[in-house]
Amino acid sequence: MTIEQREGIRTMKAAARLVCLLTAIVSPALVLAANPPATPGPCDRACLEGFVNRYLDAMQQNVVSDQLFAREVKFTENGIRLPLGNEGLWFNMSGKGNYRFYVPDIETQQVAFIGTVRFGGQSETDGTLAALALRLKVVDNRITEVEQLAIRPDNTQQVTGGAGATAATPPRFPPTGQAVEAMGRPHEIFTQVIPENKRATREELIKSGNYYFTGLARNDSKGYYNFTDDCVRFENGMDVLQGQPDPQTGQRRRTKCKEQFENGSLNGIVSRVRDRRFVAVDRERGIAFAFGFFDHDRINWTWQLAELFRIEDGQIRRIEAVFHRAPYGINSGWSTYEQGMSEEVQDVR
Numbered sequence: 387m388t389i390e391q392r393e394g395i396r397t398m399k400a401a402a403r404l405v406c407l408l409t410a411i412v413s414p415a416l417v418l419a420a421n422p423p424a425t426p427g428p429c430d431r432a433c434l435e436g437f438v439n440r441y442l443d444a445m446q447q448n449v450v451s452d453q454l455f456a457r458e459v460k461f462t463e464n465g466i467r468l469p470l471g472n473e474g475l476w477f478n479m480s481g482k483g484n485y486r487f488y489v490p491d492i493e494t495q496q497v498a499f500i501g502t503v504r505f506g507g508q509s510e511t512d513g514t515l516a517a518l519a520l521r522l523k524v525v526d527n528r529i530t531e532v533e534q535l536a537i538r539p540d541n542t543q544q545v546t547g548g549a550g551a552t553a554a555t556p557p558r559f560p561p562t563g564q565a566v567e568a569m570g571r572p573h574e575i576f577t578q579v580i581p582e583n584k585r586a587t588r589e590e591l592i593k594s595g596n597y598y599f600t601g602l603a604r605n606d607s608k609g610y611y612n613f614t615d616d617c618v619r620f621e622n623g624m625d626v627l628q629g630q631p632d633p634q635t636g637q638r639r640r641t642k643c644k645e646q647f648e649n650g651s652l653n654g655i656v657s658r659v660r661d662r663r664f665v666a667v668d669r670e671r672g673i674a675f676a677f678g679f680f681d682h683d684r685i686n687w688t689w690q691l692a693e694l695f696r697i698e699d700g701q702i703r704r705i706e707a708v709f710h711r712a713p714y715g716i717n718s719g720w721s722t723y724e725q726g727m728s729e730e731v732q733d734v735r
Contacts, residue, residue: 428492428495429492429495429524429527430492431490431492431670434488434490434491434492434495434496434497434522434524435488435490435497437497437522437524437529438486438488438497438499438520438522440454441454441520441522441529441532442482442501442503445475445476445479445503446479446480446481446482446503446510448471448472448476448477448479449471450470450471453528454528454529455470455528455529456525456526456528456529456530458530459528459529459530459531459532460530460531460532461474461531461532461533462532462533462534462718462719462720463475463534463535463536464534464535464536464690464710464712465690465712465716465717465718465719466719467719470532474534474536475503475505475516475518475534475536478505478506478513479503479504479505479513480504480505480506480507480508480509480510480512480513481503481504481507481509481510481511481512481513482501482502482503482504482510483501483502483503483504483515483563483566483567484502484567484570484571485500485501485502485566485567485569485570485571486499486501486571487499487500487501487572487576487694487706489666489667489668489673489675489694490666490668491665491666491667491668493588493667493669494523494666494667494734494735495523495524495525496521496522496523496524496665496666496734496735497521497522497524497666498519498520498521498665498666498675498692498694499518499519499520499521499522500517500518500519500520500566500692500694500706500708501517501518501520501566502515502516502517502518502563502566502567503515503516503518503563504516505538514538514539514563515539515561515563515564515566515567516536516537516538516539516562516563517535517536517537517562517563517566517622517623517708518534518535518536518537519534519535519537519677519692519708520532520533520534520535521533521534521665521666521675521677533665533677533718533719533720535677535690535691535692535708535709535710537562537563537622537708537709537710538563538710539561539562539563559622559624560623560624562622562623562708562710564623565622565623565624566622566623566708567623568623569620569623572706573704573706575696575703575704576671576673576696576704576706577671578671579670579671580669580670580671580672580698584699585669585670585672586669586672586697586700587669588667588669588733589733590700591667591669591672591673591674591697592664592667592674592731592733593731594612594674594695594697594700594701594702595664595674595676595695595697595702596662596664596676596731597610597611597612597702598612598693598695598702598705599659599662599676599678599729599731600659600729601647602647602652602656602659602680603656603657603658603659603729604654604656604657604658605647605652605653605654605655605656606653606654607647607648607649607650607652607653609647611643611644611647611648612700612701612702613642613643613644613647613701613702613703614698614701614702614703615642615644616642616703617642617643617644617701617702617703617704617705618642618643618704618705619643619704619705619706619707620704620705620706620707621707621708621709622707622708622709623708627640627641627642627643627646628640628641630646630651631651632649633649633650633651643702643705655682656680656681656682657681657682657683657684658679658680658681658683658729659678659679659680659681659729660678660679660681660726660727660728660729661677661678661679661717661718661721661725661726661727661728661732662676662678662729662730662731662732663676663677663678663718663720663721663732663734664676664731664732664733664734665677665734671696672696672697672698673694673695673696673697674694674695674697675692675693675694676692676693676694676695677691677692677718678691678693679691679712679716679718680709681714681715686714687711687714688711688712688713688714688715688716689709689710689711689712690709690710690711690712690716691707691708691709692707692708692709693705693706693707693709694706694707715727720734
């Protein structure tokens with residue numbers, strides 16, 4: 387080896403050491419720039435609602451960033467755990483709908499949401515509408531948990547009349563995404579602020595909301611039904627108590643929540659209401675939001691649902707729910723087997 391060759395090797399090694407040294411010095415700065423320090427302090431209402439908007443933008447753009455998500459974020463869709471990004475609704479969400487109902491929970495730093503999105507479109511406005519129920523958990527200014535129900539038209543058998551329906555069966559209701567979108571905005575009752583001296587505690591709101599599930603499971607018309615006289619219920623965007631048949635006369639008329647629970651029309655319909663997970667409570671507006679499952683063991687049928695309640699003085703005044711059929715006995719992806727089959731209430735924090 388010549389003197390010139392040896393000097394060349396020394397020069398190359400010195401350059402390599404310099405590159406390594408510069409990398410060691412610069413890399414931490416690059417990491418800090420890509421993943422800036424979290425904003426101190428808890429997230430308020432506007433902040434939590436903003437996380438929903440940022441999440442929807444990220445899903446539409448199919449971009450999972452360190453600025454928005456924790457490295458070990460957990461994601462489920464319709465009870466199934468999936469990698470975050472490019473799977474489930476992330477695969478082909480193409481736009482956002484107009485209906486948006488936020489339930490921020492400042493105490494637990496979680497936010498729940500019912501709204502509409504579009505998927506499979508070529509632009510933001512031409513895709514198919516789906517209803518979306520969502521829960522986000524925020525820790526240190528990043529999303530650590532994502533739980534969502536994507537209720538697409540191809541998985542809402544209640545639209546065509548249930549398990550016995552055929553292709554020729556006329557639709558009973560429009561697809562859930564379309565019906566929720568047509569609601570326009572949350573009813574004004576949900577937006578009314580409860581005076582601070584009349585606000586229920588988190589535990590009281592969950593207890594009041596859970597009475598609904600307990601009264602519905604194996605309903606016998608004799609339970610405790612904590613509804614206001616003007617309570618109504620919307621399911622999948624539809625006022626389901628409008629035009630209900632009278633059990634005695636068969637005539638269709640306006641029914642209220644308490645009357646339906648007491649008139650026998652719900653007797654024995656739902657065999658079990660399980661995995662009752664209250665995931666967000668908005669004390670300022672008296673709203674409790676829960677995920678759960680309605681089982682019908684006689685027909686081997688499960689509804690997977692998100693349901694929220696406006697509660698005033700311990701009484702349920704208005705209910706809104708979205709749901710779809712799921713495999714019988716499915717778990718939420720967040721509960722143990724025992725919790726998933728239990729009818730005990732869970733306060734998710």
